[in-house]
Amino acid sequence: MKHSAILLGSVATLACLSVAGLAPAESLRVAVISQSANNWPLFVAEEKGYFQREGLQIEIVVTGDSGRQLDGLAAGTYHITHQAADHFIQATEDGKDLFIFMTIARPIFDFVVAPDIRSIKDLRGKTIALDRPTTGYWLLFQKAFARNGLSPEAYKTLPNLGGAENRFLAVKEGRAQGTFLNPPLSLEAIAQGFPRLTTLAEHFPDFPATSGGARRDWAKANEATLVRYLRASISAIDWLLDPKNRDEALRIFKNRVQVDERHLQPSYDAFVRTGLVRGGKLSMEGTQQVLELMAESGQLKSPLPPPEKYADPKYLQKAAER
Numbered sequence: 001m002k003h004s005a006i007l008l009g010s011v012a013t014l015a016c017l018s019v020a021g022l023a024p025a026e027s028l029r030v031a032v033i034s035q036s037a038n039n040w041p042l043f044v045a046e047e048k049g050y051f052q053r054e055g056l057q058i059e060i061v062v063t064g065d066s067g068r069q070l071d072g073l074a075a076g077t078y079h080i081t082h083q084a085a086d087h088f089i090q091a092t093e094d095g096k097d098l099f100i101f102m103t104i105a106r107p108i109f110d111f112v113v114a115p116d117i118r119s120i121k122d123l124r125g126k127t128i129a130l131d132r133p134t135t136g137y138w139l140l141f142q143k144a145f146a147r148n149g150l151s152p153e154a155y156k157t158l159p160n161l162g163g164a165e166n167r168f169l170a171v172k173e174g175r176a177q178g179t180f181l182n183p184p185l186s187l188e189a190i191a192q193g194f195p196r197l198t199t200l201a202e203h204f205p206d207f208p209a210t211s212g213g214a215r216r217d218w219a220k221a222n223e224a225t226l227v228r229y230l231r232a233s234i235s236a237i238d239w240l241l242d243p244k245n246r247d248e249a250l251r252i253f254k255n256r257v258q259v260d261e262r263h264l265q266p267s268y269d270a271f272v273r274t275g276l277v278r279g280g281k282l283s284m285e286g287t288q289q290v291l292e293l294m295a296e297s298g299q300l301k302s303p304l305p306p307p308e309k310y311a312d313p314k315y316l317q318k319a320a321e322r
Contacts (some may be wrong), residue, residue: 001073002098006250007118008031013126015172018039018174023046024299024305025052025055025056025057026055026056026225027056027057027058027059028056028057028058028059028078028079028080028225028229029059029061029077029078029079030042030058030059030060030061030078030079030080030082030125030212031060031061031062031063031069031072031076031077031078031080031081031082032060032061032062032063032069032081032082033062033063033064033065033066033082033083034062034064035062035070035256035258036257036258036269037108037183037253037257037267037270037271037275038082038104038105038210039060039212039256040084040240040252040253040262040271040272040276041233041236041237041240042058042060042082042236042275043252043253043256044231044236044239044240044249044252044256045232045235045236045282046058047252048235048236048239050231050232050233050235050236051229051232051237052229052231054229054231054232055228056228056229056232057291058064058221061078062301066083066084066087067122069081069083070083070087070088070096071217072093072228073096073098073214074091074096074098074215076215076218079214079218079222079288080212080213080214080226080229081212081213081214082104082210082211082212082213083183083210083211083213084209084210084211084219085100085209085210085211085286085287085290085295085311086136086293087104088100088211088213088298088310089290089294089310090188090299091108091289091296091302092309092310093122093198096212097215097216097217098213098215098216099214099215099216099233099281099310099311099312100208100211100212100213100282100287100312101212101213101214101219101226101230101311101312101313101315101316102211102212102230102233102280102281102282102316103183103208103209103210103211103273103277103280103281103282103283103286104209104210104211104212104280105209105210105275105276105277106200106201106203106205106207106209106274106275106276106277107137107182107200107207107209108182108183108199108200108201108209108270108271108274108275108276109137109139109141109180109181109182109186109199109200109294110180110181110182110183110186110189110190110196110197110198110199110270111141111178111179111180111196111197111198111199112168112171112173112178112179112180112181112186112189112190112194112196112197113171113177113178113194113195114126114178114194115193115194116172117177117178117193117195117197117269119195119197120144120145120197120198121148121150121289123148123150123154123155123177123178124147124150124154124175124320125154125155125156126155126156126176126178127155127156127157127158127170127175127176127177127178128155128156128157128158128166128176128177128178128179129157129158129161129167129170129171129176129178129179130157130158130159130160130161130179130184131159131160131161131167131291132159132160133157133159134296134297134298135292135297136293136296136297137180137200138180139293139296139297140200140203140207141180141200141206143203144198144200144202144204144269147203149180158170158175158176159206161310163184163317164179164181164182165185166244167179167181168181168185168189171189171194172192172194173226177320179301180200181272183263183266183267183271184186184259184260184263184267185278186270187263187264187267187270188275190244195213201274201275202287204289206283206286206289207289207290208277208283208286208287208290209275209287211282212230212233214226216312219312221314223315227315227318227319227322228319230280230315230316230318230319231319233319234279234280234319234320237277237278237279237280238278238279240272240276241272241276241278242246243250246268246272249268249272250264250268253267253268270318277321279316280315280316281316282311282312284307284308284311284313287307287310287311288307291304291305292304
């Protein structure tokens with residue numbers, strides 16, 4: 001009986017060993033703001049065993065709040081967080097020793113318009129619904145419009161409407177003829193007959209939106225762990241970007257996130273085909289674009305620090321090499 005107990009205990013211990021070197025799997029707490037398409041690579045890395053292959057056991061924590069999430073990262077409650085690049089930059093400016101180590105996705109924002117709008121120039125004399133005039137993503141659309149011959153003086157704005165639902169309501173009611181939305185609301189708007197005029201990713205392919213970040217001191221002390229995390233993430237991204245995996249990718253996502261069946265394929269198109277960044281590439285040029293945008297909106301003061309203050313691609317480079 002005693003011998004059987006020892007044997008069962010040995011089997012249980014072996015079952016908990018990772019495939020990477022037969023060592024106990026290392027636990028990492030990864031915080032995300034919500035269960036959304038931005039977590040698709042995480043879901044794939046778990047489902048396909050990429051984390052397990054690297055000897056990692058990942059606990060995904062949904063925080064629901066970007067500020068609390070950054071506080072938890074700085075305090076060591078989480079090892080890694082996924083959120084917008086400008087969140088990490090602002091936290092660094094506030095004195096937190098954080099940095100960005102990868103880009104997961106470009107900004108997935110659709111500019112949806114009234115049915116009679118066919119081109120950017122058709123917005124001349126029309127009204128655009130906004131939350132705040134200094135919102136970063138709106139400033140990017142403003143730049144894109146100017147590059148295409150539509151200056152800010154050529155249209156009117158309906159500002160301070162608040163959330164996306166209120167902005168879309170203004171377009172439906174005819175008080176405005178365009179606004180920017182992200183999925184799933186943008187998909188719902190398109191389904192209701194309000195076409196997608198353009199997307200941010202078309203104009204700013206290097207601009208980082210959802211990014212991975214950590215504490216600098218933790219990353220320095222746990223370089224091998226972070227590199228393994230990135231290696232698994234790269235494998236998941238590569239798998240997602242392979243069109244032959246589409247059906248399985250949709251199944252994985254549907255099992256993890258509550259999503260309207262009508263929006264499942266469009267979510268894949270928006271995130272995987274448009275937003276997802278191959279290899280998690282961290283563009284320092286893109287980080288510079290974020291800094292310049294934050295300066296325009298008054299969040300940063302000139303002269304701007306170099307992007308290296310906020311981002312470091314060396315861990316991603318080491319993961320790609322291995």
